[in-house]
Amino acid sequence: MCGIVGLLIKNPAMRGQLGSLMVPMLAEMAARGPESAGLAVFTGELPEGDRKYSLYAPAWDYPWADFEAAFIKRFGVEAQIVVKGNHAVLTCDEPADVFKHWIKEAFPALHVLATGRVMDIYKDIGHPTDVAKRYDFSKLAGTHLIGHTRMATESAVTPDRAHPFTAGEDFCLVHNGSISNPYMIRRKLEHQGIRFETDNDTEAATRFLEWRTREGDSLEQALERGFKELDGFYTFLIGTENKLALVRDAFACKPAIVAETEDYVAIGSEFRALAHLPGIDHANLFEPMPEELHVWQV
Amino acid sequence: MAGVTATVPTAATRVFDLADAPVRALNQFLHHELRGSGVQRVEILNPNGAHNIAVGIDHPVTIDIQGHGGYYVAGMNKHADVTVHGNVGWGVAENMMSGTVRVKGFASESAGATGHGGTLIIEGDASLRCGISMKGIDIVVGGRVGNFSAFMGQAGRLVVCGDAGDGLGDSLYEAVLYVRGKIKSLGADAQEEPMTEADLAGVADLLKKAGFPYDPTEFKRVASARSLYHWNADANQEY
Numbered sequence: 461m462c463g464i465v466g467l468l469i470k471n472p473a474m475r476g477q478l479g480s481l482m483v484p485m486l487a488e489m490a491a492r493g494p495e496s497a498g499l500a501v502f503t504g505e506l507p508e509g510d511r512k513y514s515l516y517a518p519a520w521d522y523p524w525a526d527f528e529a530a531f532i533k534r535f536g537v538e539a540q541i542v543v544k545g546n547h548a549v550l551t552c553d554e555p556a557d558v559f560k561h562w563i564k565e566a567f568p569a570l571h572v573l574a575t576g577r578v579m580d581i582y583k584d585i586g587h588p589t590d591v592a593k594r595y596d597f598s599k600l601a602g603t604h605l606i607g608h609t610r611m612a613t614e615s616a617v618t619p620d621r622a623h624p625f626t627a628g629e630d631f632c633l634v635h636n637g638s639i640s641n642p643y644m645i646r647r648k649l650e651h652q653g654i655r656f657e658t659d660n661d662t663e664a665a666t667r668f669l670e671w672r673t674r675e676g677d678s679l680e681q682a683l684e685r686g687f688k689e690l691d692g693f694y695t696f697l698i699g700t701e702n703k704l705a706l707v708r709d710a711f712a713c714k715p716a717i718v719a720e721t722e723d724y725v726a727i728g729s730e731f732r733a734l735a736h737l738p739g740i741d742h743a744n745l746f747e748p749m750p751e752e753l754h755v756w757q758v
Numbered sequence: 759m760a761g762v763t764a765t766v767p768t769a770a771t772r773v774f775d776l777a778d779a780p781v782r783a784l785n786q787f788l789h790h791e792l793r794g795s796g797v798q799r800v801e802i803l804n805p806n807g808a809h810n811i812a813v814g815i816d817h818p819v820t821i822d823i824q825g826h827g828g829y830y831v832a833g834m835n836k837h838a839d840v841t842v843h844g845n846v847g848w849g850v851a852e853n854m855m856s857g858t859v860r861v862k863g864f865a866s867e868s869a870g871a872t873g874h875g876g877t878l879i880i881e882g883d884a885s886l887r888c889g890i891s892m893k894g895i896d897i898v899v900g901g902r903v904g905n906f907s908a909f910m911g912q913a914g915r916l917v918v919c920g921d922a923g924d925g926l927g928d929s930l931y932e933a934v935l936y937v938r939g940k941i942k943s944l945g946a947d948a949q950e951e952p953m954t955e956a957d958l959a960g961v962a963d964l965l966k967k968a969g970f971p972y973d974p975t976e977f978k979r980v981a982s983a984r985s986l987y988h989w990n991a992d993a994n995q996e997y
Contacts, residue, residue: 712886712904715848715866730847731826732807745826745845747866747885750905 462636463489463609466727479600485733490588493609496622497591498583500632503602506577512551514574514581520545576630578701583622606699608634615660627670630701635662636714637693705755712750719743777804832859851878870897879968898968930982949983
C-alpha cells in the first residue's frame, strides 16, 4: 500500500497556500504509507539558461558551506543555495551534464534528486508528518505539487527509494502499486544509454515515460504507450512544469479520487485525504476509470 | 423471583460526531451498548471518509451517515437500515447478512462484496467489481457498474439500471444479473437469457424497494451457462 496526493491551484490568489493545503492531505495518507514521504513542488520558472538542482546529503548537519565554496572555486561564479537540513536546492547556470559530472567526482556522497527550471523535490524516510515538519512543507508556494507516503514492497526503505522519482528535467512521478516487468523496461532503456540510480520499480516507470516524451511523444501518448508496456498495478500521478496527469492500470487495482472546484484540482488515494479542503462540499468528486487519461494544465 | 431490571432512560436518537469521537467509540456503542438502550436511530456527522463506519451491527437500528464514508461502511451488517448521504469508498456493505444499506451518491470498488443477504442500494454509479463473490445479497445500482462486476457470484441478484463494464458475471455460479443499459462485454461462462415472469416480478420488487422508476421489461437477464461447473482438462485454458 502507498498513498498519493496531488494539488493544482487554479486560483492564482491561493498559490501561497499550496503547502498548507497539502500537509493535511499527506498526513491523512500516512496510514497508507508510514515509513517515507516526499513531494515535488512546481514554483516559478527560472530563465532559460538557469537550472536548479535538488540535492540530498547523508547528514542533517552536512557542511553545505564547504560544498558552496568548492562550487565557486570550480565554476568561478556565485550560486544561490537554499538549505533545509540534509536537502539543498542549488540554482546556477551550469548545464546539467557538466554539473552532474562534477558533483559525482567531487562530492560522491551527495545525491541529485531533481533537475529542472521549475521543480524542487524533498523526500526522506520517516513518518510523513515528521517529514512534512522537517522540510516546512506547509510554507511551500507554487502552482502544483505531487506527494507520496510509502509502504515499501519492491525495494528497501531508503531516502533515494522514496517517491517522487524523477527523470530528465521537471518530470516526476509518484506511484501506488507495483510494476511486474521493471527489469525488462530497465534493460530496454539501458540500451538507449539511460542510467538508473536505484533498483526500484517506480524508477523504471518514470524513466520509461520521460524517455518517451524525449522521443517525441506527448505526455498523453507516452501514457497510452505505458498502458501497453508497463505491466502491473498502478495509480500514477505525474507532474511536469505545466501539467498534472493521473492514470490507473487496466484492473484499477489501486485507488484514486479527484475533487475539482473553480479554485483547485485535488487528488488523493482516498476521500479522507481531501475532506478538509475548502469548498469540498461543492466539489465535483469522481474516481478515474481504468486506463482513462486525466490531464490538467496549469 | 427476579428483581426489577434497571432501564437507562435515553433518547431514541443518538448522535456521533466523528470530528470529536473516534470511529471505535461509535462501533463500540453499536456492538455493546445499542441493544437495550432504547436508541432507534443513530446519526453520524462528519464521517469525512473514515474507514469502518458502522461495521458489524447485529441489531435493528436506523443509521444516517451525513457525508462521505471511507472503506467498508456498514460491512457485515445484520438487521440495520443504514443510509449514507454521500459517497462511499471500497467494500460498502461487504459480507452483509441482512438489513438495508442505501448510498445516495456513488460507491467505489467491490460494493457488496461477498454479501450473504439484505439489500444494498446505490443511487449513483458503482465502480469495478461490484458484487464480487456475492452469496445471496440483492444489489440495486441506479447508475452504471464497472468492470468485472459480480465475478464468481454464487447467489443473489444484481440489478443495474445503467450500463455494465467489461467482463460482467465472469465465472458466475447461481447469482442472477439484470441490466437495463448496454453491457460492454460478458465474462467467461456468462450468458444473456430471456426474462421469465418470475424475473420480471423480482426486478419490479427490487426497483420499487430502491425507488427507481424503471420498467422491468427494459432489463436483460444474465446468468451462468454452467459450462465451468466441472473441470475440463481439454479446455487448454480457453474459456
